[in-house]
Amino acid sequence: MKKTLIAMATLLPAFSSMAAADFYGRINLSVTDSELGVAAQNGKAGTVLENNSSRIGFKGGEELSPGLKLFYQLEFGVDNFDNSGKTFKPRNSFLGVKTDFGALSVGRNDTVFKTAEGKVDIFGTTNSDIDRLLPGQTRAGDSLTYQSPKLADLITVNGTYLMSDNYDGDNAYALSTTLGDSGLKNQPWYVALAYNKGIDGVDAARLVSQVKLGEVTLGGLLQQSEHQDAKYAALDGDTWFVNLAWDIGKTRLKFEYGHDDAGLGKYVSRFIKAETSGSLADVSNVDLNQLSVGANYKVSKTTQLWGHYTRFDGDLLLAGTSVELDDDLITLGVRYDF
Template sequence: MKKSLLSASVASLLAASSFAAMAEGPTVYGRLDVSVTNSNNGIASMRSEDRGVGGTVLENNASMIGIKGAHNVAKDLDVIYKVEVGANGMTSNASSPFSSRATWIGVQSVAGSAIIGREDSVFKQSEGKIDAFGNGNSDIDRLLPGQGREADVVNYYSPRIANLVTVNGSYVLNDGNAKYADRAYALNATIGDKGFKEQKFYVAGAMVDGLEDIKAVRGVAQGKVADLTLGLLYQNSESAMPGVDRKGQTYVASATYAIGDWLLKAQYGQDNSGLGNFAKFAFVDQNKNNDQREQFLKDMKDFDLKQFSVGAHYNLSSNAFLYGQYTQFDGSTTLVDNKINLDDKLVTVGIRYTF
């Protein structure tokens, strides 16, 4: 009953915000992305109830709806805002069709912009557009830690210096800090344009301390030549949990090539940290029990995981496409002197529509 009331309240909030703010010119936007996936083991599945099962399932790939906008309150000063919720009704229990996504308010001026609320940290945002298979079962968060959306976060984004460089930061307030961290913050610096509109290259360096119970540094480089886009990402991560001596490196390489209405995609990744979502999904109960995860990270040895994905999407219009992809995970680890294979194969076909 409470879930039903909460869902109704969220829907009412979205509707009320749309009509009340129309005079200020807000933008209503969204994405609907649904696919059918067949997998061997289901470890990388989008739904927790499908993980470890395998077979053929319907997946909702981060479908959402939102409202965003800016309102001028003084010379060179705007109030900016975003209210966004996940749209889960296609696959989850109908009593909870919405979930939390980016929701914040802030200010924007010639000195940059600052927001407070729920949003991706600047560490996650530093990835740019390197993930050719984002928002699905082959997302780079299967390998990479530090890819979560943070609550109680303050993000600052600098203006583009010389139309080229930005310096950005995230700080999570005390009541939102990770369980094991005295502080939780992230920094990044970027050069170029991740959208390839003003420059055909993008380079970023980032670090995080405390968020997602990790410490990590990351480097990203991506460039576009004609219809070919290539990208590389390197990350060194270690657990911030006391008594957990887990650290390792992650590499990701991606390539996309546009041919008419087709976009061909390929991606390869390798991780030996064991701190990404694939390891968590394979071994930790879906109630996100921190104590169980901590023990698992202490017991795990010799973790190694490789991911290879290929696929294509076909543009039906400027805001809709069909897609198909194949992903293979190959890996292993040792738990209590038992070697365990970490393998999964996924075939996915789907449709995405944005508005």
């Protein structure tokens, strides 16, 4: 760990001298209490400290010639809040070029299937993230990412391709088309269609929509997923979420409900590993619900206090035997951005 910190400190002057470099980061910590801990960030039951995607990074770019810009991002997850001994983990880090025809980057990046979610994941990066029920929330290394310019200030077409030499099996890729504004500023609405082929062994199609009506934002996501491996043939089905966010001054109230019958999200796989002696290949007939209610409060431009209650309930068949999936979580946290 000491050597890693020394190496990072040595690199800081070089990063700071990069053209148009911006240094940024986030510290997002919380305390969670749950009976099973299946959805918790560290997978532990009881009362635990959670690190919710804290990170540091550098990003920037340089105009190489008229109509040609180089851009980059180097981002590292910061993990050294517990006694695991780990300091950093990989996050989005890439180098790219941007022209009038779009942007192309190479490195580690969220797939365009994942980014098609826009801002619909209102409990994102916490123990109630949509990835507890949904597959396809992938950050892939050795990838090429293309993002088109906004056509008619409304439409984008995007793609991710994984370099096959670094992955087993056939070529894996993702495609997406977005309409409107994911930030709900230029347009108060957003719609996305996305397809994932083989990334993380999953084939999936996704529809996302979100609309802002004054102080209320409504969102929804529908996804059909299936595993490519024949031994997981029973893991095939639909996942959907609906949610509402209501901004009242500095407070955002949040409500979300989701349902899954595919069994390809993190909750099912973690439950099978932690709570049973069975295998994911023996799972079928998944029926899982997720209900989350919470609030964020902006103390200042950089600091938020937040909390939520989440209940997971449902069941599945494990080698023909019914197993309950129930758990409750209560979480209180603080987030600081710089």
